[in-house]
Amino acid sequence: MSGDPYRGTDCSEVLLRVFEYIDHEMTTPDCERFKVHLEECGDCLSEYHRDVLLKTIVRRSCGPERAPKALRLQILAQITHVSVDLGEA
Numbered sequence: 395m396s397g398d399p400y401r402g403t404d405c406s407e408v409l410l411r412v413f414e415y416i417d418h419e420m421t422t423p424d425c426e427r428f429k430v431h432l433e434e435c436g437d438c439l440s441e442y443h444r445d446v447l448l449k450t451i452v453r454r455s456c457g458p459e460r461a462p463k464a465l466r467l468q469i470l471a472q473i474t475h476v477s478v479d480l481g482e483a
């Protein structure tokens with residue numbers, strides 16, 4: 395589809411793969427694409443911040459082991475509910 399202002403990076407792709415970006419599991423070009431998108435897209439940026447925070451909490455409560463997806467979602471729901479102030483204005 396044409397007319398995408400974010401150079402072909404779709405918000406849904408960012409939201410889907412934001413954990414890969416945080417974990418540095420993507421290729422450099424993908425990483426760059428996401429970086430550009432996050433700089434331009436406030437929605438994805440706040441989602442990114444939320445996921446970074448989520449990862450920090452999960453890591454703290456579960457040690458080096460990766461938390462199961464269900465737990466992640468549970469925590470994410472809590473965070474979303476609390477609506478953390480990430481320093482935006």
Ligand SMILES: [Zn+2]
Binds near residue numbers: 408
């Ligand atoms: Zn976006």
